[in-house]
Amino acid sequence: MALQPIDHFCETLDPHVKKAITAASVGSTNAQKAILERDYPGDKTDHLRSLANAIKGGDLAGNLEKAVASLERNGITVLFAKDGAEARDIIYNIIKEREAKNVVKIKSMTTEEIELNHFLQEKGMDVVETDLGELIIQIENEKPSHIVKPAIHRTRGDIAESFVKHNIAEKYDDNPNHLTLAARKYLREKYFAADVVVSGANYVLAEEGAIVLCTNEGNSRFSMAGAKTHIALVGFEKVIPSAKELAVFLNLLARSATGQTSTAYTDFVAGPGKSKNSPKEMFLVFLDNGRSDILASESAEILKCIRCGACMNRCPVFRLVGGHAYRATYPGPLGIVLSPLLAGDKLATLADLPKACSLCGACGEVCPAKIPLPDLILKNRDKVKKQHIHVPNDINFWPFKLLATTPWMWKSAMAMSKAANFLPLSWIKFGPAGRWFKSRTIPRINGGNFRNWFKKNG
C-alpha cells in the first residue's frame, strides 16, 4: 500500500520548517480564539458567524447583476472571464494596449489561482509582488504556503540569503527589521515606475459598485498611488449586497486571520481615482473558472469563504505539513474542498486531498463564515469514490463493514478487544501498520462492558 502524497511530503519536510509552520498556525488559532472571546463574548461570536453565513447565502446572481451595473455606473470597465486562460488574456491585452511593462501586484489568491505572474513574465513584463510575504516567495519562484501568510515556511536566514541573491539587500543581514527596510527601499522604486497595478478584492459591494481590499502593509494604497491603470481580478462569489453588510465581515476577517481587531488598511475603490497620483482608469474582471459549477453543486457553501486562513491554522494535518503539501493554490481544509472542485475534469490529480484529513471537525468550528467544512470534505471523498478514482493508501473497508454489520461478529470482537492491550503493536516496523505506528499510538481499550452494564441497569 503506497503512502499518500501528503505523507511523503511530511516525511521529507525540513524539521525547522515544520516547527515554524506549527508554531505560526497554533499562534494564529489561539489569537483568533482570544480576540473573539474578548470582543464577542458568550454566543455573540456564533451570532456573527451565522450572519456572515446568511449574508453570503443571499441572492448571489441578483447581487452580481446589481454589482455590474453599479460598477459600470462608477466608470469601471467590467469584463468577464470563463476560465483562467481567458482572464490571463484579458489582463495581458489591457496591459499590452497601453504599451506598459511595469506591473505591481497587490496580494491576491485569485491571481495565484490563474498563475498570472508567470504568464505575464513570460510575455516580457516586469511583475512585482508588493506584499512582503508574496515578494519573498516570488523571487524564489515559489507558491504561497498559506493564504494569509504566504512565506510561513521561510526562515529569516533563507530570506536574507535570497535578498542578497536578488539584489534587494546589499549584504547578508537576517534581522527582520533590516530585511523589511531593504524591501521598502526596493519596492519604492517599483511603485514609482509602475504603469499598471493588479489586485484582487476581498469584497465587491453590489449596491455601491466598489471593491474592498484589506491589507496590513498599505501596499494597496501605495500601488494605487503610483500606477496609472488598475485591474482587479475577482471571483464573482466575492459580491455582497452593500457596505452595510460589510461590517459583519470586517469584524470577522482580521480577528480570524491574524487575531487583530481590523487590518491596518481597508481600501474602498469605486472607480478611477480623482486625486493627483491615482489610477486614471479601472478594469474589473469577474472570474468564473469553475465557480458556477460549484454554485450549482451540493458544495456551494465553500463559495462563502472569506479567505481568512483560520481553518488551516486549526487543522492538525496542515500544522504538520504546511501549504505546499496540497499541490494547489488553496491549502488546508479550504483547499481540500475547493482545489478538487476547481480542478473540474482533472479531479483525479487532486483526488487524494480529501483523504488528507482526520475528520476531527475543528476547521468547521473556527470558520467565521460557518462553512460546514467537514461535510464538504466528505462530499469530495464521496465524489472521488463514485468516479472510481484510485488514490494511494486507499484502505479497503469491507472487512470492517462485515464486522460492523454482523452482530455476532461484533459482539465477539468487543469481548476480545481488550486482548489488543497486550499486543506489542509498536514492534511492527514494516508495511502499512509499521508506518502507521511509527508516529501514532492507540489508547488502551477499557470499554466492551456496555452490554453487560445495560443488561443489568437498562
Place this chain on the structure above:
Amino acid sequence: MDKNDFLKRVREASKNRKVVETPKLDCGVVSAMLEGGAKDAFVKNFTSNHGIVVEDFDALVRVLKDNGCKIGVVDAKMDSTLGLEKHFEITREFDRNIPDAYHFGVSIASKAIGESGSMILKDKDTDDRLTTVAPWVHVAVLKESDIVSTLSDGLDGIIDNAYSIFIGAPSKTSDIEGVLVEGVHGPGVEICYIVK
C-alpha cells in the same frame, strides 16, 4: 466571455439554490471594543495598534521633532499649513521625483471610527495620495466632531467618492517569522491630530 452569457450562467447555477434573505443587522455586530464614547474608544483602539494621538499643536510639533522630521508636505486640500512652517520646512506639493525628501506628510481625515480605531481618508478631501503614504510619518488632521461610534456608522456613505480608506495603524507586517515590523511600505509612524 460575453457579459450576458456570464450572468446567465451564474443565474442558471443558482436556480436550485435556496436563497436566504439578507438578515437585518442588529447590535450583535458591534464589538466590545466600543467602550466609553466614540472619541475615547477611538483613542484607545487607535493607540493600542501603535497609532499616536495628539490633541494640541505643541504636542504635534514635539512628536514630529522626536521622529527626526525636518521637511514636510502639507496636502493642498488643507486650508492652511497649521503654522508648521514656523518649525519645519514645508511644501504644498509632493514631487514624485524625490519621494524620500519628505519626512512627514499632513492631510485631512474625513472621519474616524471609535469601534475599530480607524481614521477614514477620502480622495475628495485629499489632493495627493502620495502625501499620505510615502513619507515615514503621516499626520491626519481630524475634527473631534467627525468621530463616529461604530464600524457601521463609518461605513455609512463610505462610497461617496471614488476612493476611501480606513487607516488603523502604521504600515506593518509580520511576514518574517511572525516578527512585527512597522513601516514596511508606507508610514512607520501614524499620527492623528484631533482638533475641536
